[in-house]
Amino acid sequence: MRSIMPKPDFILWTGYHQLKNQLKVSFQMSWSELAHSVLTEASLRSRDDTPHVPNKDRDQDWVLSIISNLSSTIRHVFPDTKVYSALGNHDYHPKNQLPAETNAIYEQTARLWQDWLEPESQETFRKGAYYTERLLNRTGFRIMVLNTNLYYDQNMETQDAEDPAGQFSWMERVLTEAADNGEKVPVYVIGHVPPGLFEKKRGKGWFRPGFNARYLALIQKHHAVLRGHFYGHHHTDSFRMLYAPGSTTQSDTKSPLGAIFLTPGVTPWKTTLPGVKDGANNPAIRLFEYDTETLQVKDLVTYYLNLSRANQDQAGWEKLYRLTESFQVADASPASMQRVLERVATEPCVLQTYYRFNSVSYDLTECDAACRVDHVCAVRELDYQMYERCVTEGAAEATVAVTTVVPLAISLMVFSCC
Numbered sequence: 001m002r003s004i005m006p007k008p009d010f011i012l013w014t015g016y017h018q019l020k021n022q023l024k025v026s027f028q029m030s031w032s033e034l035a036h037s038v039l040t041e042a043s044l045r046s047r048d049d050t051p052h053v054p055n056k057d058r059d060q061d062w063v064l065s066i067i068s069n070l071s072s073t074i075r076h077v078f079p080d081t082k083v084y085s086a087l088g089n090h091d092y093h094p095k096n097q098l099p100a101e102t103n104a105i106y107e108q109t110a111r112l113w114q115d116w117l118e119p120e121s122q123e124t125f126r127k128g129a130y131y132t133e134r135l136l137n138r139t140g141f142r143i144m145v146l147n148t149n150l151y152y153d154q155n156m157e158t159q160d161a162e163d164p165a166g167q168f169s170w171m172e173r174v175l176t177e178a179a180d181n182g183e184k185v186p187v188y189v190i191g192h193v194p195p196g197l198f199e200k201k202r203g204k205g206w207f208r209p210g211f212n213a214r215y216l217a218l219i220q221k222h223h224a225v226l227r228g229h230f231y232g233h234h235h236t237d238s239f240r241m242l243y244a245p246g247s248t249t250q251s252d253t254k255s256p257l258g259a260i261f262l263t264p265g266v267t268p269w270k271t272t273l274p275g276v277k278d279g280a281n282n283p284a285i286r287l288f289e290y291d292t293e294t295l296q297v298k299d300l301v302t303y304y305l306n307l308s309r310a311n312q313d314q315a316g317w318e319k320l321y322r323l324t325e326s327f328q329v330a331d332a333s334p335a336s337m338q339r340v341l342e343r344v345a346t347e348p349c350v351l352q353t354y355y356r357f358n359s360v361s362y363d364l365t366e367c368d369a370a371c372r373v374d375h376v377c378a379v380r381e382l383d384y385q386m387y388e389r390c391v392t393e394g395a396a397e398a399t400v401a402v403t404t405v406v407p408l409a410i411s412l413m414v415f416s417c418c
């Protein structure tokens, strides 16, 4: 990473890990994914011990030792860089069961990260593993680091809670203050488990339905101050659009309020989620460019490690793509990401490009009609009911397209490929 950006502005490490440079750059990668990156850098072919293992093979000390090792590595590589850090669902023992109250892992992680956390942040981190600070200590710029593992549907600790660890109330307070602050303080939000649904498995949402609806309503309400949403967890490269409540499923009639960026993992992990075929990825990290005055995301560049070449002792981070070049958009604003979505939805070659990037150039097969529906509806609809409608309508359209428009689709693939 240091060879790509030796002096980033800051690092966001949440289930991700991001770095920013003066004018405008940030890397993004996953917390537990970063754990893998350290292991893989040390010994790419011989190690396969990762945090994504059964509970019987791990314990609390093992989880804490990984957090400690990674924190030391980041400090060593980027000693002068501010790091904003959050936990992923594998950064706890037992996995996914992150509680809504103080516990040994939150306590000890807050101590491990004390150089990176302001005193107030340490307080809320100990309580629920979330915090907010002024971004780079600049007045008028804010960052919120969330513990969205509290909303994860695999988390039995929080299943009956209305507002686990009081994080929703706290978010409401922080964002209301940001909005009330006259000039509308721009805010970045980062977390590990994202809202919405997984694009590689139809109907697979991550948050419990009530939490998803509440989270969505909250970011819709405060969209004016939210300039960037950054998540991981999927291990895949995708994004999500945020629209006003009650918008129709026709995205071209919608005015986007925001875009959520999902950065692929460093971990080349093949998912064990039932129903996902060959869901793996090459390791990736991402560099963001942003406007330092508005925090508007201007562009993103994804770098990847080609594992086939790495296994021939030719390891090295290579550029995979730059958003504005590959999708022919002006920037990474919500309006531009809407344009990317429209192109993915309607132009077969753009869909194929997106699909290749989705697995970080691992899955080079064709994204067929059903695959297109899965990806487009997941990107377009954060709301679970709207997603179901989108999938139903999309599946019906796909059936018609397959029976009547196949020759046209083939000719589009041939003549308009990017």
Ligand SMILES: [Zn+2]
Pocket: 015, 032, 088, 089, 090, 192, 193, 232, 233, 234
């Ligand atoms: Zn995860």
